[in-house]
Amino acid sequence: MTNSDATVLDDPVGSSLGGHHAHLAQALGRAATYVPGVASFSAVPADAEARDWADLAQLLGGGQFADLFSCPAAPPSDWEPVFVLEGRQLIRPGGGPAEQADDVSGADVVELSAADVPEMLDLVTRTEPGPFWPRTHELGTYLGIRDGGRLVAMAGERLRPPGWTEISAVCTAPEARGRGHARRLIGALTARIESRGERPFLHVAEANTGALALYERLGFESRKPVTFRGFRTP
Structure with missing residues (x-):
């Protein structure tokens, strides 16, 4: 495509x-x-x-x-x-395997639910991956990684245009970074998305060069620059 x-x-x-x-x-x-x-x-x-x-x-x-x-x-x-x-905005070209490096699931990758929202909100507060609210998990599947029972990383599905699913809320607690958690979660979500015949895409701030480099290593390619804007109604 x-x-x-x-x-x-x-x-x-x-x-x-x-x-x-x-x-x-x-x-x-x-x-x-x-x-x-x-x-x-x-x-x-x-x-x-x-x-x-x-x-x-x-x-x-x-x-x-x-x-x-x-x-x-x-x-x-x-x-x-x-x-x-x-x-x-980045998209993942179709036709390739989701993640080749190693296992993208594992016992510590768990599907999150409404019961996990307090921990998800706490992780978002500490890592600031972007907008995330008490009911954001209803947009799609959210996966997390726990360490000693504590949620230290997560990523999930957000926007769902026909044939596509956006990967979002990719974040890792400061004390758990450098262990490949984000890569594994993105790989697991990509595999789920592609298994239902859809394509993954995502958005990243231009200033977030570290995240951009990670997504490109995972096979995502730039589709176009975008400008995000917010306003207050009269």
């Missing part, structure tokens, strides 16, 4: 909210957002008009955070900018 076959990834939030994650969506007109506690991402079409922005503002409420992810549309001037972050 070439990059031109992956155009659905140009709007990964909107295509997820309108498809696989419809049960976790709130929608009004052409605007959509995730229900509270799952994700902060919102979507409007690339050709958004005043009506679309008004619908999204109504969904979110006044003075609320609108995380537009990589949507290229510019909101009205009375939407207050909150952040801009340069990043990159």
Whole structure:
């Protein structure tokens, strides 16, 4: 599959909210957002008009955070900018094995559930891999690695455009780094995703050169640069 076959990834939030994650969506007109506690991402079409922005503002409420992810549309001037972050979208070419180095599962790789959310939130607080909320685990499968019973690393599935699954929330506790945990978790998730006939993709901040190098070693290739933006509604 070439990059031109992956155009659905140009709007990964909107295509997820309108498809696989419809049960976790709130929608009004052409605007959509995730229900509270799952994700902060919102979507409007690339050709958004005043009506679309008004619908999204109504969904979110006044003075609320609108995380537009990589949507290229510019909101009205009375939407207050909150952040801009340069990043990159990467995809894994189809047809190759998920991970060759060694076993990507093992007894210490476990599937996480709602019962693990307090530990997942604690790990995210300590490592800051990106947005993660009390119900984010409902987006897909999340895997973790425990050491002495304590959760020290995790990664999971986030956005789900048709035919694709995003790997996200890749993080390792400072005291457990350098042991290959992230590589094993990404390999295990990649194998799961490809086993159901889908392709993995992910996003990384341009400044996070260490993560970018890891993903490239695992066979991911850059598809395009992206700009992540957040605003506050009027």
